[in-house]
Amino acid sequence: MSGVEYISPGTVAEAISALQAAGGNGRLLAGGTDLLVQMRGGRAKPKVVIDLKGIPGIAAIREEAGGFIIGAAASGALIGEHEGLRKAWPGVVEAANLIGSTQVQGRASLGGNLCNASPAADSVPALIAAGAICVIAGPNGQREAPVETIQSGPGKTTLGKDEVLMAFKLPKRPAHSGDAYLRLIPRTEMDIAVVGAAVSVTLDAPGKCISARVSIGAVAPTALLVETAGSALVGSSFDDVALANLEAAVAVACKPISDKRGTIEYRTKVAAVLARRAALIARDRAQGSDRAQGAAS
Amino acid sequence: MSDGNQPPVDFKVVGQRPIRPDGVDKVTGRAQFGADFHLPGMLTGRIKRSPHAHARIVSIDASAAEKLPGVKAIVTGVDLDVGAGGDIEAGEHAAAMKDVAANVLAGDKVFYQGHAVAAVAATSPEVAAEALDLIVVTYEILPHVIDVDEAMMPGAPVLHDDMYTKGVTPKPAKPSNVAQRHVMGRGDVKAAFASAGVVIEGRYTTAAVHQGYIEPHACVASWGADGQSTIWCSSQGQFLVRAMTARILNLPLSDLKVIPAEIGGGFGGKTTVYLEPVALALSRKCGRPVKLVMSREEVFLASGPTSGASMDIKLAATKDGKITAAEMELRYQAGAFAGSPVNLGCMTAFACYDVENLALVGLDVVSNRPKVAAYRAPGAPMAAFAVESAIDDLARKLDMDPIDLRILNAVKDGAKTVYGATVRYSAFIETLEAVKAHPHYKAKLKPGQARGVAAGFWFNIGGESSAAVHVDEDGGATVVSSNPDIGGSRASMAMMAAETLGLPIERVRCTIADTTSIGFSGSTGGSRVTFATGMAVVEAAQKVVADLKRRAAQTWECDIAHVEWRDGVATCLDPSKNVKPLSMKVLASKSAKTGGPIAAEVSLNAQGAAAGYGVHVCDLEIDAETGRTTVVRYTAAQDVGRAIHPAYVEGQLQGGAAQGVGWALNEEYVYNKQGLLDNASFLDYRMPVASDLPMIDTILVEAKPNPRHPYGAKGVGEVPIVPPLAAVSNAVSALVGKRMTALPLSPVSVLAAMGKG
Numbered sequence A: 001m002s003g004v005e006y007i008s009p010g011t012v013a014e015a016i017s018a019l020q021a022a023g024g025n026g027r028l029l030a031g032g033t034d035l036l037v038q039m040r041g042g043r044a045k046p047k048v049v050i051d052l053k054g055i056p057g058i059a060a061i062r063e064e065a066g067g068f069i070i071g072a073a074a075s076g077a078l079i080g081e082h083e084g085l086r087k088a089w090p091g092v093v094e095a096a097n098l099i100g101s102t103q104v105q106g107r108a109s110l111g112g113n114l115c116n117a118s119p120a121a122d123s124v125p126a127l128i129a130a131g132a133i134c135v136i137a138g139p140n141g142q143r144e145a146p147v148e149t150i151q152s153g154p155g156k157t158t159l160g161k162d163e164v165l166m167a168f169k170l171p172k173r174p175a176h177s178g179d180a181y182l183r184l185i186p187r188t189e190m191d192i193a194v195v196g197a198a199v200s201v202t203l204d205a206p207g208k209c210i211s212a213r214v215s216i217g218a219v220a221p222t223a224l225l226v227e228t229a230g231s232a233l234v235g236s237s238f239d240d241v242a243l244a245n246l247e248a249a250v251a252v253a254c255k256p257i258s259d260k261r262g263t264i265e266y267r268t269k270v271a272a273v274l275a276r277r278a279a280l281i282a283r284d285r286a287q288g289s290d291r292a293q294g295a296a297s
Numbered sequence B: 001m002s003d004g005n006q007p008p009v010d011f012k013v014v015g016q017r018p019i020r021p022d023g024v025d026k027v028t029g030r031a032q033f034g035a036d037f038h039l040p041g042m043l044t045g046r047i048k049r050s051p052h053a054h055a056r057i058v059s060i061d062a063s064a065a066e067k068l069p070g071v072k073a074i075v076t077g078v079d080l081d082v083g084a085g086g087d088i089e090a091g092e093h094a095a096a097m098k099d100v101a102a103n104v105l106a107g108d109k110v111f112y113q114g115h116a117v118a119a120v121a122a123t124s125p126e127v128a129a130e131a132l133d134l135i136v137v138t139y140e141i142l143p144h145v146i147d148v149d150e151a152m153m154p155g156a157p158v159l160h161d162d163m164y165t166k167g168v169t170p171k172p173a174k175p176s177n178v179a180q181r182h183v184m185g186r187g188d189v190k191a192a193f194a195s196a197g198v199v200i201e202g203r204y205t206t207a208a209v210h211q212g213y214i215e216p217h218a219c220v221a222s223w224g225a226d227g228q229s230t231i232w233c234s235s236q237g238q239f240l241v242r243a244m245t246a247r248i249l250n251l252p253l254s255d256l257k258v259i260p261a262e263i264g265g266g267f268g269g270k271t272t273v274y275l276e277p278v279a280l281a282l283s284r285k286c287g288r289p290v291k292l293v294m295s296r297e298e299v300f301l302a303s304g305p306t307s308g309a310s311m312d313i314k315l316a317a318t319k320d321g322k323i324t325a326a327e328m329e330l331r332y333q334a335g336a337f338a339g340s341p342v343n344l345g346c347m348t349a350f351a352c353y354d355v356e357n358l359a360l361v362g363l364d365v366v367s368n369r370p371k372v373a374a375y376r377a378p379g380a381p382m383a384a385f386a387v388e389s390a391i392d393d394l395a396r397k398l399d400m401d402p403i404d405l406r407i408l409n410a411v412k413d414g415a416k417t418v419y420g421a422t423v424r425y426s427a428f429i430e431t432l433e434a435v436k437a438h439p440h441y442k443a444k445l446k447p448g449q450a451r452g453v454a455a456g457f458w459f460n461i462g463g464e465s466s467a468a469v470h471v472d473e474d475g476g477a478t479v480v481s482s483n484p485d486i487g488g489s490r491a492s493m494a495m496m497a498a499e500t501l502g503l504p505i506e507r508v509r510c511t512i513a514d515t516t517s518i519g520f521s522g523s524t525g526g527s528r529v530t531f532a533t534g535m536a537v538v539e540a541a542q543k544v545v546a547d548l549k550r551r552a553a554q555t556w557e558c559d560i561a562h563v564e565w566r567d568g569v570a571t572c573l574d575p576s577k578n579v580k581p582l583s584m585k586v587l588a589s590k591s592a593k594t595g596g597p598i599a600a601e602v603s604l605n606a607q608g609a610a611a612g613y614g615v616h617v618c619d620l621e622i623d624a625e626t627g628r629t630t631v632v633r634y635t636a637a638q639d640v641g642r643a644i645h646p647a648y649v650e651g652q653l654q655g656g657a658a659q660g661v662g663w664a665l666n667e668e669y670v671y672n673k674q675g676l677l678d679n680a681s682f683l684d685y686r687m688p689v690a691s692d693l694p695m696i697d698t699i700l701v702e703a704k705p706n707p708r709h710p711y712g713a714k715g716v717g718e719v720p721i722v723p724p725l726a727a728v729s730n731a732v733s734a735l736v737g738k739r740m741t742a743l744p745l746s747p748v749s750v751l752a753a754m755g756k757g
């Protein structure tokens, strides 16, 4: 029986060489709240575990050009405590903070949530709606890619075998902007999303929607960006017709399966409901009102 | 409130809320649970389990595994030796030892995914895991059946070709999956239905649910070179583990010592064995101690859930709401082997009500699921779900208050139950009245909310128990209990001893003895410990008091009739003697001069356990767009006799309600088409988490203390899981606008019922 080798590189270059050296038997470790559980259950059997947290900046959050750079391994707890981030991107923060429990929050990262590539990952729809960009390091330097291009199926990503996700870039927020994430779980916590929906909007001064992004989770093999749902809101004041169009667009985009967690009918119906509710919370936040905060379903 | 049978309540300790003596160890992690024992040279055991729902074992080839360095022993079903067959009384129902043995290590067939097939003991967990992979089991896969109604259909795959339905005459010509047919009844049901003012009908189903204890099964077994062996394990009864393990390995009881660990929950699920005989068989083969610990997945796959049920019910009543007759067929899943609690379902179904004409049929049905184990009031919650739903329908149909309707039909002392017992010391009506008077029941509901009410019954048992009370040399006392402490029984045992001895509670400690250190006892189950073992403790303490009085009389050279024992002090009532009172401390320090150590042990078979009745009220709301239910207020009332430690009694009520709400809303075993369990983890087997529930309010009804117990105790641990299924479902049905008949009431099923799924 061979054991598992644990290494903790101090630079991204070392991490990449370690990945290459492991030749397919290496796994990156951020918080480990997915990876260690999978190893214990026998579903993941790496020979080398490469801990990313020693790479400078990868577990930190900083502001840049009015936007934010969230390190791929920054914990949910750190994200939740970041005043500026909470104000600018309440939907991203609430999604990140829904992951697990207080204990899990101390470790769980957005990078791990995305790269574990569960269709139900909570932070992913919120990051997609926010228009977040991934900063990815590889043997030939860095590249950037939108979050919605990373997951390619359950447990699968478009990252190369020797690439490391370094950070998420969140753009500077225009005035009158707001975002929100809602998920449906049968319980109140420690559960996995049956459906998730995130909406990010920007309004003009009178309150008309000038841009909107809608993303849904757990209703397809990956989280989806539903552009038609965003378009349904643009130009509207969130009137019933616009909201009905949003719901219809979401329902059409859903490609769910029936499984132990929900049926196709249920997921489709509730995705539309949650998208509508999230849109209204995002609007309220954009208008500077936090009335709807915490109204997660 | 008092029924006059009891002495006036002027207790000093009973009824107080002292800190539990095992509490600090449990919150600091010092307590030793089943997995916490380590011995020098100990090996890691692992169990190889069936990947199939139903298959014949063609062959097991362990030769490669045996050659792996570090593998010290491998056992399969042939290593068991179920001595003389027969049954063992396991708490609430008898266990057929042949089946228990075939469950811990399969014979020639596997009957469910996760069924144990072989076990290894190795020098490390890694080697043990590798060895499991090297054991080659060849199966002939057989068709399987999961659903209870399907298992009864003609043409269903038959699990056991020697299973001919018992309770049917003449004996059926062919084997089937119906292990037994129970029939109970009285009166003339047909006539009563013919003249009924109102008839209510329904078909109800509930899912199999797991006890969900936080501690997975775990044990260490060590075979001695001379055949004397020891097992350390967490269970609900060290004597039961001894009996079953000894029977399965054909050992004399006196050669096997079982040392009880702390137990992290059992709820009935630890009233049987899964690991202990296997670990001991491994240890016997290699002469080294072996530890076996289940993973959570193994707990779900291979330890007992309780039965899912399918039931048909029909009630007849007068236009005024008096129930005149009931007909019910209950079909319970037994799992892979006979022995569902369907007979208990039949017995309890109408135990709350005085119904003249009854016809009950219970069917015990096997299917390719893990063998069911006891779960808190085994068999009663499902039956109560159907009965209390039907009664709710009746209340709605007659536009009657649900509590008034139940008061009208409630059993009273002196009534005969369908299973022959006479109702005694019951406070069901008082419990219903207490709920009616409670602020919760009077509170107005907010728009979008509904309220459900349901009742429930459990027998509670007595039975065989042993306990000792030792007076320590410094005048304190040690209570030796024969029952694992699951719900705080160390506290209640110590309290009853302290009350009887006249000592402050801090001066009495309680320990749980192994099988060689105290007389036999039945398991911690059936809500029996405070009643039965408590009775043994009190009798032992009374013997000690008698002895102390004798010693005081001897010291004073007076008649023992002149010695009074009060508050831990002997006082001489003989006016001719000018002597100072003798405290426990003084008497203990001088015990050598008055006859030696002061101690007493009592073994008894406690009779006179009194049944308990519960009434629960649940307010909830439903998100009409997602079908998600939120319980907003919950109150559990119960006839508890007298609460020895009220906080722990309240805890029992709250815990039972929480488990029952989970049963009602989300818990279920989900099987795929291959007959494999799809949700063997706490992620997808959804028990309630703390934030799912409001603070559960409790009402302890002490109107009728049990006169057969020295302090009036009735069993309290099981009743509270009986009412919640219907309490929740009755409220959900009110909001949905139609009768919900299938549990769980998950968001998906509720939204579908609302016509919006």
Ligand SMILES: Cc1cc2nc3c(=O)[nH]c(=O)nc-3n(C[C@H](O)[C@H](O)[C@H](O)COP(=O)(O)OP(=O)(O)OC[C@H]3O[C@@H](n4cnc5c(N)ncnc54)[C@H](O)[C@@H]3O)c2cc1C
Pocket: A027, A028, A029, A030, A031, A032, A033, A034, A035, A036, A037, A052, A072, A073, A098, A099, A100, A101, A104, A107, A108, A109, A110, A111, A112, A113, A114, A115, A116, A120, A121, A122, A123, A159, A163, A164, A165, A166, A190, A191, A192, A193
């Ligand atoms: C009790 C519990 C509750 C949970 N509840 C939720 C929940 O409510 N919602 C939810 O969405 N999830 C939940 N999860 C899953 C998990 O916590 C999240 O997915 C979490 O965000 C994973 O982050 P991590 O840092 O722990 O990832 P890790 O386990 O460290 O990594 C996960 C995967 O991503 C890869 N990876 C990690 N970082 C990188 C990187 N920078 N570049 C490339 N690949 C990388 C790893 O190799 C691994 O394959 C729960 C888990 C547990 C144990």
